Amino acid sequence: MLLAVMDLIECGVIHENRIEFNQALKQSFTLHFQRLRAGNDKDTPDNPFYHLTSDGFWHIKPVVGVEFGDITGFSKRKIAYAYLDTELFELMKSSLVRSDLRLALTQNLTRLPELYLRWVMALGKSDKTAKNYLGAVQGVLSDLAKRTQITDSDLTQIGSFHEYKRITTPLYELNEFREKDTRGKRMYSSALKSYGEFLADLGQVDVTTDVDDILQSDDLTTTEKSMLVSARVGQGQFRQRLFEQWDGCAVTGYMMPAMLVASHIKPWRSSTNMERLDPNNGLLLLANLDKAFDRGFISFEDNGQIIISTQLERPQVLGISQHMRLSVREQNIKYLQYHRELYQERFVV
Numbered sequence: 001m002l003l004a005v006m007d008l009i010e011c012g013v014i015h016e017n018r019i020e021f022n023q024a025l026k027q028s029f030t031l032h033f034q035r036l037r038a039g040n041d042k043d044t045p046d047n048p049f050y051h052l053t054s055d056g057f058w059h060i061k062p063v064v065g066v067e068f069g070d071i072t073g074f075s076k077r078k079i080a081y082a083y084l085d086t087e088l089f090e091l092m093k094s095s096l097v098r099s100d101l102r103l104a105l106t107q108n109l110t111r112l113p114e115l116y117l118r119w120v121m122a123l124g125k126s127d128k129t130a131k132n133y134l135g136a137v138q139g140v141l142s143d144l145a146k147r148t149q150i151t152d153s154d155l156t157q158i159g160s161f162h163e164y165k166r167i168t169t170p171l172y173e174l175n176e177f178r179e180k181d182t183r184g185k186r187m188y189s190s191a192l193k194s195y196g197e198f199l200a201d202l203g204q205v206d207v208t209t210d211v212d213d214i215l216q217s218d219d220l221t222t223t224e225k226s227m228l229v230s231a232r233v234g235q236g237q238f239r240q241r242l243f244e245q246w247d248g249c250a251v252t253g254y255m256m257p258a259m260l261v262a263s264h265i266k267p268w269r270s271s272t273n274m275e276r277l278d279p280n281n282g283l284l285l286l287a288n289l290d291k292a293f294d295r296g297f298i299s300f301e302d303n304g305q306i307i308i309s310t311q312l313e314r315p316q317v318l319g320i321s322q323h324m325r326l327s328v329r330e331q332n333i334k335y336l337q338y339h340r341e342l343y344q345e346r347f348v349v
Helices: 002-010 023-036 046-055 086-092 095-109 112-122 127-147 161-173 175-183 187-202 205-216 222-232 236-246 273-277 287-294 330-342
Strands: 058-062 079-084 260-264 282-286 298-300 306-308
Touching (some): 079 086, 095 161, 112 127, 161 175, 205 222, 222 236, 236 273
Antiparallel strands (some): 260 282, 298 306
């Protein structure tokens, strides 16, 4: 629930300490639930919306005329909204705090090493590669960092991307690391980089950096900032226009909104503000396809035929096959051409 709240703070849906149980909150909750659920967990956001009150920082505001003592569970007829301790809400306004808090919350919900293995394999890597990377970070690289007094704990116990980056950067300069990496055909540097990308992804570091850039710009109006922030985090008008354009996943046709990601074809960092808001520069994709497309492991020809990089291990595990096609529109073509050129080296046989 707190991860969902932070998402909505980031995109400006929640701009005051007032958390309403609405569609935006439920949709964001479901996205995190699908990623972090375990066992027989059920997608029931109404439960934490009420029961978080037992943790002391989450509070319920009763509907006018309802006594707090009359509320024994979730009820929209009795609960007007929830709110956080003022200090916590103010902290959540900071992109750096949100990034580290996301990692801390995720670590409480599931062990990071286990989640890392799932994350790596979701990118198409084999089970063997994922375990080799994790073993390198947990074993040889953590031991090396401790022996050289860079840190006194395992690298997988670091719950902050920024701290991980600060600690691991000096490793690259060590002769012992370079020798091991050369003998291992760059496996150790690949493992370090991969685990860092995992932490950055969990903390949404790239997103928070881009949002900060937008909010600090002197060249944009308040309305323009709001539209761009919403587009960057996959909310608001941009996402809605993609639903109107595609109806469902642009490749499979799957229509459940909670499972679909609003993605830019030409990457955000390379796009103008106009291109960032252009729905023709957007695809609505299932999460597995979105991740592969965003990382340049798949692309599409002008006629919509999928292109799969030879670097994508076991694409069938991700449900990706050569038979897939994008329902391409003429207005998408210039953006698709940019995407193919950006990752052209990955598609050379």
